[in-house]
Amino acid sequence: MSTLFEPYQLRSLTIPNRMWMAPMDQYSAAPEGPTTGLPADWHLAHQGARAAGGAGLILTEGTGVSPAGRTTPFDLGIWTDEQIPGFQRITGLLTSLGTVPGIQLSHSGRKGSTDRQWLGGEPLGPERGGWQVVGPSAIAAGEGHPVPAALTHTDIDQIVGQFAAAARRVAAAGYKVVELLAGHGYLIHQFLSPHSNRRTDDYGGSFENRTRFALRVVDAVRAVWPDGLPLFVRVSATDWLTENPEDVREGWTVDDTVRLARVLKEHGVDLLNVSSGGLVPDAKIAVGPGYQVPFAARLRAEAGIPVAAVGMITEPDQAAKILADSEADAILMGRELLRRPSWPLDAAKALGGEVRVPPQYRRAYPR
Template identity: 50%
Template sequence: MTSALFEPITVRGVTVRNRIWVTPMCQYSAEQQDGMPNDWHLVHLGSFARGGAGAVFTEATAVLPEGRISPQDLGLWNDAQRDEFARIVRFIHSQGAAAGIQLAHAGRKGSTFRTWDERRGTVPADDGGWPTVGPSAIAFPGYEEPAALTTDGIRGVADAFAAAAVRALAAGFDLLEIHAAHGYLLHQFLSPLSNTRTDSYGGTLANRARLLLETIDAIRAVVDDGVPLSVRFSATDWVDGGWTLEETQTVARWAAEHGADLADISTGGNVPAAHIPVGPGYQVPFATAVRAAAGLPTIAVGLIEEPRQAEQIVATGLADVVMLGRALLRDPNFPLRAAAALGVAVDYASQQYHRAPIGPTTP
C-alpha cells in the first residue's frame, strides 16, 4: 500500500524519510541549571529516532540564558552545550532520522517554575531565576513585569538566534526552527496584546513582525543555502484584539520571502484566559489556511493521535507534515505502529528488536 504519510519529503538540501516528526517538548531536565543536555535528553530524543520518526526536534532551546522558560531548560549559547548536543545528534542519525532543533527566547514567560513544581509564577533569584524582558513592560498574568527591550537589546536577540544556529549546525543538526509561538518572545512582539511599543518594532503589523523577519535574515546570513528553516507560529491568540489567523497568513508569506521554508502552525499561549475549543486535530485547519495563503509547506500539530488521522491530514493536503507530542510520549514506536496500521513496509525497524516486529518490514 502507498502512503502519503510515509513518503519522504525534501526541504532544501535535506530529505526526511517520512512525514511523522517529533514536536518540541520541554523536559525541564537540565540538572545543573546550565542549559546542558544530558543522558535524559539522549534517551528521550533517541527513543523517537529508534521508533521510526522522520525528524526528531529538541525542546525549545534558549539562545540566551535569560531566554530559558525555566532554569532547567536547554540552551545553546555556548560551545560546551553544542558539544553535548552533538552526542545526541549522532545517535539520532545512527537510527536514520533527521535531527531538528527549535531555537527560542521565552521573553516575559521566562524564569518560571517547571510544570510539575507546586509553585507558580516567577522563580526568585535565590532559586536560579532572573529578570525577564519583553517588547513592552507588560507582565504575563501571574508573572513579574518584564523590562522592555531597548533597540540594542532587540538586535542582540536576532544576533543570538544566529549564533545559536551556527552552533546547531556545528553539532550536526539538519533542520532549524524559530519559535515564534506560544506566547514567547517573538510571539510577544507579533501580538498587540503584549506589544504596545511606539517605535519601529510596534504598532503596525510590519513593525510587530520586524524582529521575526530580522531573525530569519540573521540566520540566513550565517547558514548554508541547503539548511531548511521552519518558523513555528501561534495562528491566533483566541481572544478579541489579539493576534489573528489573517495576520499569521501575511507574516508567514513575508517569512517565506525572507528565507523560511516551513510554517509550523500551533495556536494560543500569549494570554491565559483564552477559550480554546480543544479536540482531535483542532489546530489542523489553521495549518491548512496558512498553507493556502502563504504558499509555504506547513506542519500540523495538536491532538493528532491515530495513524489514519495523520495519514488523512497529509494525503488530502491539509498539511505537508504532522508533528506529534503526546502520542509519541505514550508510544515512541508510533511511526512503526502507524506503518503497520497503514500496511506500509519500512526498512528502518531496529534489528535489535527483530523478535518483536511491529507490522511488515522490508529486508
C-alpha cells in the same frame, strides 16, 4: 500506501517520512555549574526511543539562545561553544538511527524565570535561580507574573545576534533543521501580538513594525544557516481572542498569520510548524481532535508555504487523511509520542506502510 511513509525533500535535505516529533520541553538540563543548559542522559533516552520507533525528524525542545532566554533554569541552552559537544551526542545518536536531527531555538521573553511545569511553573525569584524577564512592553505574562523590562533597541540588536550565534552552534553540533519559536507566547510572539506589544517605536503599532523583530531574527539565522538545510518557524496561528465574539481584546489573528507566512516565505523560511495560543492565559480555546489542522491548511493554501500540522493528532488514519486532503505536508506529534514512542511503526502496521526498523528491533516487526 499513505504519503505518511514517503520521504520529504526540503532544500537538499531528505527526511525519510512525514511522521515527526514536535519539540517538547523536558526541564531536565543541569541547573547550575559548568554544565548549565546541556542535554542529559534523559534527553538521549527520550529522543533515542522515538528515533528507534521510526520518527523521520525529531526536533529537540526549545533551546535558549541566552541564559535569560530560557523558560526555566532547567531548560537546554546553547549560548557558548562549550555546550556544542553535549548536543553532538544527540545528533550522533539520531543520525545513527536514521532520523534527521532538528532543534528549536527560543527566547522566553516575559515567560521566563519560572519553575518546572510539573511543579506549577510559578515565577522564580533570584534566590531560587530566577532572573529579570524582558519583553517588547512592560506588560506581565499573567496574574502573579513579574512585569518585564521593556527591551531597548540595543537589547533587541543583542538578542538578534544571539539567535544567529546559536544557529551557528547548532549547525556545528550536527543539526540538519533549525526551527525558530515564534508562537506559544514566547518573545517573538510577544512582539507580533498587539495584546503584548504596546510599543510606539518602529517595533510596535503597525503590522510591519510588530513583525520587524521576527523578520530580523529570521534573516540573521538564514544568513548563517547552511543554504542547503531548511529553516522552520513555529507560529501560533491565533491568540484565540477574535474567535470568541464575547472577547473584545485585540490579539494576533489567523489573517495576520497568513500575511506573515507570505513574508516569511520570501525571507527563506521553508516550513511552518502551525500551532496556536499560548500568549493569553485566559483565552477560550476550542480544543478537539485535530483542532489546529484548519489553520495549517489555510496557511498552506493561501500563503503557498509547506506546513506541518500539530495538535491532538493521535490515530494513523487521522494523520493519513490530513495529508491525503492536502491540509499539511507533514505531521508533528507531541504527547502522543510520549505515550507511544513507536507510533510510526504502529502506523505502518495499521496502514500497510514501511518504516525503517533498527536491526535490534526487527524481530518484533516481521515483514
